[in-house]
Amino acid sequence: MTEGFGLVVRFTLHDEEAASAFDELCARTLEGIKANEPGTLTYVTHTPEGEPLVRVFYELYADRAAFDAHETQPHTKYFLAERGQYLAGTEVTFLDAIAGKVAVPQ
Structure with a gap:
């Protein structure tokens, strides 16, 4: 399975106030992603059970070029510039697909 490019990002927030503001930033960013990034x-942003100050992003792109295009979008650049004030830590794992099932749009 050579199609697709993905990553998982784990963000740890400073406190509940930072988590709330970060979630708002994510919601604004997601609007741009939905409207402008085919x-x-x-x-998807997740909160792991029992870890209220952690957010885990799962991102899957059609290919590396789609990820690179995502990184150049104004909403993504804004997110990247603003997120640091809320974060205590970040872990990024890039993923290469080797097998799986992918939904096909109807």
Whole structure:
């Protein structure tokens, strides 16, 4: 399975106030992603059970070029510039697909 490009990002927030503001920033960013990024196949923010100050992003793109296009969008640049004030830590894992099932639009 050579199609697709993905990553998982784990953000740890400073406190509950930072988590709330970060969630608002994410919601604004997601509006731009939905409206302007056909190559972004999946972009989901999760809160792990029992970890209220952690957010895990799962991102799947059609290919590396789609990810690169995502990174150049104004809403993404704004997110990247603003997120640091809320964060205590960040871990990024890039993923290469080797097998799986991908939904096909109807």
